[in-house]
Each structure stands twice: as C-alpha cells, then as structure tokens.
Amino acid sequence: MRLIILGAGGYGHTVADLAEQSGKYSEIKMLDDAGTVKCEAFMQFRNEETVFYPAFGNNELRLRWLKRLEEAGCAVCTLIHPTAYVSPTAKIEAGVVVLPKAVVNTGCTVRSGCIVNCGAIVDHGCVLECGVHVCLGAIVKGENHLPACLKVEAGVVIPNGCYPL
Numbered sequence: 001m002r003l004i005i006l007g008a009g010g011y012g013h014t015v016a017d018l019a020e021q022s023g024k025y026s027e028i029k030m031l032d033d034a035g036t037v038k039c040e041a042f043m044q045f046r047n048e049e050t051v052f053y054p055a056f057g058n059n060e061l062r063l064r065w066l067k068r069l070e071e072a073g074c075a076v077c078t079l080i081h082p083t084a085y086v087s088p089t090a091k092i093e094a095g096v097v098v099l100p101k102a103v104v105n106t107g108c109t110v111r112s113g114c115i116v117n118c119g120a121i122v123d124h125g126c127v128l129e130c131g132v133h134v135c136l137g138a139i140v141k142g143e144n145h146l147p148a149c150l151k152v153e154a155g156v157v158i159p160n161g162c163y164p165l
Contacts, residue, residue: 001024001025001026001049001050001051002025002026002027002028002029002045002049002050002051003019003024003025003027003028003029003050003051003052003053003077004029004030004031004042004045004050004051004052004053005019005028005029005030005031005052005053005055006030006031006032006039006042006052006053006054006055006056006065007030007031007032007039007054007055007056008030008031008032008034008035008055009032009055009056009057010057011055011056011057011115012030012032012055014055014099015053015055015079015097016028016030016055018079018081018097018099019053019077019079021081021082022079022082029045031045039065042069042072042074043072046072046073046074050074050075051074051075051076051077052069052074052075052076052077053076053077053079053095053097054066054069054076054095054113057133059113059131059132059133059149059150059151060131060149062113062131063112063113063130063131063148063149066095066112066113076094076095076112077094077095078092078093078094078095078096078097079096079097079098080092080096080097080098081098081099081100081101081102083100083101084098084099084100084101084102084103084104084116085102085103085104085105086098086103086104087104087105087106087107087108089106089107090104090105090106090107090108090109090110091108091109091110092104092110093109093110093111093112093114094112095112095113095114096110096111096112096113096114096115096116097114097115097116098110098116099115099116099117099118099120100118100119101118101119102116102117102118102119102120102121102122102134103120103121103122103123104116104122105121105122105123105124105126105142106124106125107124107125108122108123108124108125108126108127108128109126109127109128110122110128110132111127111128111129111130111131111132111148112130112131113130113131114128114130114131114132114133114134115132115133115134116128116134117133117134117135117136117137117138117154118136118137119136119137120134120135120136120137120138120139120140120152121138121139121140122134122140123139123140123141123142124142124143125142125143125165126140126142126143126144126145126146127144127145127146127165128140128146129145129146129147129148129149129150130148130149131148131149132146132147132148132149132150132151132152133150133151133152134152135151135152135153135154135155135156136154136155137154137155138152138153138154138155138156138157138158139156139157139158140152140158141157141158141159141160141162142160142161143160143161143164143165144158144160144161144162144163144164144165145163145164145165146158146163147163
C-alpha cells in the first residue's frame with residue numbers, strides 16, 4: 001500500500017513519521033505546493049493501492065482537502081500510533097490521526113479530519129465534530145460535544161459538559 005501525504009510542513013512530517021512506524025506502507029510520498037510535485041497533482045497517484053491524507057494544520061483547509069479527496073474517489077487513511085489508547089467502544093472516522101500517548105476513551109466519536117495530538121485526552125462520551133484538533137497534552141473531560149474545526153490549545157482542560165451533548 002502506498003500513502004500520499006498532501007502537505008510537507010511540520011504536521012506532514014509528523015504524519016509521515018507515524019505512517020512509517022506503522023509498517024503498513026511500502027511507499028510514502030509527500031506532495032506540497034512549495035515542492036516539485038504540487039498538491040493539485042494528487043489525481044495522478046490515485047489507484048486501488050494508494051491512500052491519501054491531507055496533512056494541513058489548518059483545520060478548515062484539512063477538511064476542504066478531505067472533501068476534495070473523497071469526491072475524487074480517493075481512499076483516505078486513518079492513523080493511530082501504537083502507544084495511543086483508543087477504546088474499543090470509540091468510533092473513529094476516516095482521516096483521523098491519533099498521535100503518541102493520546103487517549104480516546106469509552107464511547108467517544110471522533111469525526112473525520114480530527115487530530116488528537118501527543119498526550120491529549122478525550123474522555124468518556126465525547127463527540128469531536130469534523131476537523132477538531134485537540135493539541136498536545138490538552139484534556140477534554142467527559143460528555144463534551146466539540147464543534148467542527150475547534151482547536152483546543154496545548155495544555156487546556158475543558159471541564160465536563162462545557163460543550164453540551
């Protein structure tokens with residue numbers, strides 16, 4: 001299986017590192033508008049043996065690219081680091097990345113395009129709408145429903161039920 005990452009910035013390299021560690025991909029290639037092969041060229045790589053991931057830190061841009069990839073019939077991958085804990089009762093949609101030491105606990109739903117960054121905790125019963133980024137070490141306590149594209153900054157603690165279900 002081949003992985004095409006759109007975006008070669010810091011987040012793109014983080015995704016590439018995670019993908020390489022997974023051992024799932026025979027080839028990992030990055031497209032970037034600042035490089036020799038632009039993101040717009042993604043269609044030339046589309047086939048049954050290729051998955052894509054839009055590695056843009058900007059939540060809205062990441063979601064726009066996810067939609068574009070899906071509309072073009074491209075498979076989008078989900079990446080979960082082996083040191084992350086994801087409850088078997090959690091629902092993780094396509095295009096989600098869960099980084100090292102992160103936790104997605106019991107009964108959570110993590111919609112497409114979300115990032116649960118290193119050491120972040122999403123506690124029981126939470127819903128993360130599309131494009132949410134829970135940054136390094138942030139904690140989303142139980143029973144929260146975070147709106148699309150929200151960025152929970154590093155180290156922030158969101159109390160139980162602050163964003164009602």
